Amino acid sequence: MTPLGRRLVHRIARxxxxxxxxxxAEALTHPELGYYTTGDxxxxxxxFTTAPEISQMFGELLGLWCVDCWQRLGAPxxxxxxxxxxxxxxxxxxxxxAAKLATGFLEAIQIHLVEAxxxxxxxxxxxxxxxxxxxxxxxxxxxxxxxxxxxxEFFDALPVHQYQRGPQGWCERLxxxxxxxxxxxxxxxxxxxxxxxxxxxxxxxxxxxxxxxVSPACLSLATELGRRVARHGGAALVVDYGRAxxxxxxxxxxxxxHQPHGVLDxxxxxxxxxxxxxxxxxxxxxxxxxxxxxxxxxxxxxxTLGIEARAxxxxxxxxxxxxxxxxxxxxxxxxGQAMGELFKAMAIAAPAxxxxxxxx
Ligand code: SAH
Numbered sequence: 001m002t003p004l005g006r007r008l009v010h011r012i013a014r015x016x017x018x019x020x021x022x023x024x025a026e027a028l029t030h031p032e033l034g035y036y037t038t039g040d041x042x043x044x045x046x047x048f049t050t051a052p053e054i055s056q057m058f059g060e061l062l063g064l065w066c067v068d069c070w071q072r073l074g075a076p077x078x079x080x081x082x083x084x085x086x087x088x089x090x091x092x093x094x095x096x097x098a099a100k101l102a103t104g105f106l107e108a109i110q111i112h113l114v115e116a117x118x119x120x121x122x123x124x125x126x127x128x129x130x131x132x133x134x135x136x137x138x139x140x141x142x143x144x145x146x147x148x149x150x151x152x153e154f155f156d157a158l159p160v161h162q163y164q165r166g167p168q169g170w171c172e173r174l175x176x177x178x179x180x181x182x183x184x185x186x187x188x189x190x191x192x193x194x195x196x197x198x199x200x201x202x203x204x205x206x207x208x209x210x211x212x213x214v215s216p217a218c219l220s221l222a223t224e225l226g227r228r229v230a231r232h233g234g235a236a237l238v239v240d241y242g243r244a245x246x247x248x249x250x251x252x253x254x255x256x257x258h259q260p261h262g263v264l265d266x267x268x269x270x271x272x273x274x275x276x277x278x279x280x281x282x283x284x285x286x287x288x289x290x291x292x293x294x295x296x297x298x299x300x301x302x303x304t305l306g307i308e309a310r311a312x313x314x315x316x317x318x319x320x321x322x323x324x325x326x327x328x329x330x331x332x333x334x335x336g337q338a339m340g341e342l343f344k345a346m347a348i349a350a351p352a353x354x355x356x357x358x359x360x
Contacts, residue, residue, distance in 0.1 A: 001183065004033035004268035008175070009182060017174040017187055020252065021159035021217070024274075027267035028157055029116045035268050036117040036157070042088055047256050047271050050153050051239070051298075051339065052091035055329035057314070058152075059094025061305040062237065066095060066148045067102040068357040069235040073146060073350070076233060077108035080147040084114045084139065084221075085154035089127030095150070096131065110134075112142045139224050147228055149236035149348075155281070156240050156273040158217040162250060163195050164188060165210045170195040173211070175264065184264040200280065202246045210248040213274055222281040225348050226288030235349040235356055241342045242276030244295050251275035278346055285348040293347040293359040299340025302333055305358045 001009070008026065012018060018026075028035050041047045051058040070079060083092050092111070099105050111133040115121050121135055136142055162173040169191035176187030189195070196204070199212050206212065225236045254261040256270040263272065278295040285292050294301070311330045315323045334340040347356045 002033075002266050002269045004030055005184065005266070007033070008184060008267060009177060012175065012177050012184075013181070017176045017189075019161055020173055020175060021161045021215075023175045023184075023264075023267065024159040024252070024272050027270075027272055028159075030268060033268045034116075035271055036120070038119070038268065040088070040119060040123070041271055048258060050087060051333055051343070052087070052094060052152065054332055055326070056090075056094045057307055057310050057326075057330065058302070058333060059091040060098035060310060061302060061307060062091065062150055062152075062239075063095025063098035065237060065305060065357050066150070067099050067105050069148055069349070069353060070105060070108070071102075072353045072356070073233050073235075075104060075108065076146040077104065078110050078145065079108050079234075080112055080142065080145050081109040082112045082114065082139070082142055082147055082149040084149065084151040085157065086113050086115055086124050087120060087153075089120075089124035091150065091152055092124075093127045096128075109148075112136060114139055114142065139221060144228070144232060146232045147234040147236075149225060149229075149234070151236065152239045153273075154240070155215075155218050155221070155238060155276045156242070157271075158215055158221065160213045160215040160218075160252060160274040161198070162252065163199050163212045163214065165206055165208050165212075166191055167208055169193075170199050170212075184267075186264070200246045200277075203248050206248040211250040212248050213251060213277070215274065215277065215280075218276065219280060219284045222284040222348065223288045226285030226290035229348055229350045230289030233350045233352065235347055235353055237356075238276075238278075238281065238346045238348065239298060239301075239343060240276040241339075242278055242295075242344060244278050244344065246277065246279055276344075278344060281348075282346065289351075290348045291351040291353070293349065293355055295344035295346040296359060297336075297341050298343035298345055299334035299336060301345040301358045304360070307334060 172189040174187045178185040252274045254263045254270040261270045282292040332338045
């Protein structure tokens with residue numbers, strides 16, 4: 001059991017079971033012992049690899065996407081460039097290098113980073129040494145104004161609740177003590193009308209035994225993004241893995257050293273993610289006044305943005321070995337068998353912006 005696991009055992013022994021959303025929030029962002037607060041999870045030596053760490057092409061294309069949105073908005077100056085969960089800062093560094101080509105863009109942007117991890121903030125500071133970002137704990141702290149937002153693999157790290165349909169109705173899934181009193185186990189709260197109300201209407205009649213995930217944290221963030229882009233003008237690009245339509249099933253998973261891991265086995269030492277419910281995000285953003293584009297498979301999105309031309313341009317100046325790496329990276333980002341289908345891109349934009357680049 002990890003140090004955070006022992007603390008959770010204590011807490012549950014004293015105060016009773018906690019929800020999976022509480023568990024996830026503690027495991028990922030506990031101030032001293034959380035997964036993101038204490039380590040660098042990325043790369044071959046870490047626990048997982050993300051698109052910007054696979055290839056510079058990803059960040060570059062997203063940078064050009066931002067420039068295109070900015071121009072469609074009438075090139076506001078200043079404009080806030082916000083990244084949610086910037087990781088090592090790689091995506092934004094690549095994006096800004098590509099966006100430099102657009103006259104006036106770098107002069108207009110004010111960079112705001114939403115990041116929970118002090119360690120990753122340090123890495124972001126280094127990666128973005130040519131720029132002057134501000135850091136925030138959440139989107140609410142970012143000033144109001146016209147904005148462009150990037151969020152790659154951020155929503156999947158936000159806490160989810162799980163509900164299970166029992167013979168007597170919907171019950172929230174909890175984290176309880178195991179039979180030895182020293183480990184963590186899954187439990188079930190009694191059926192409740194509140195649980196039934198939180199399950200999406202489309203899934204209310206799922207068969208007994210079905211599990212459903214709901215993320216109020218994701219919904220309130222989508223609402224806030226929708227409100228801001230509608231009010232001030234702007235666009236947000238959400239790239240994540242998830243489902244386009246509501247579906248039953250538990251997707252909460254732990255990953256450690258690139259291997260699946262028990263969700264309750266190593267709180268604070270393994271990554272936890274859940275698939276993003278894009279339909280729910282879209283509905284929340286639309287209710288807040290925004291237009292929504294997509295979700296679209298990441299592969300198609302990157303192809304429409306011109307990943308092939310970018311790959312060819314890089315290959316033209318590369319050694320044979322580098323050229324092979326570039327092709328492999330392009331395939332990994334776009335192939336249906338790799339990240340191309342499971343990952344999706346969705347834009348939340350001011351209605352006046354029209355259709356952003358990359359979306360049909
Ligand atoms: N976008 C990056 C990193 C993805 S990992 C990439 O594609 O490589 C998730 C990122 O979100 C990390 O930077 C993590 O520290 C941050 N994060 C996770 N939960 C957070 C929260 N609740 N508040 C702020 N940042 C969070």
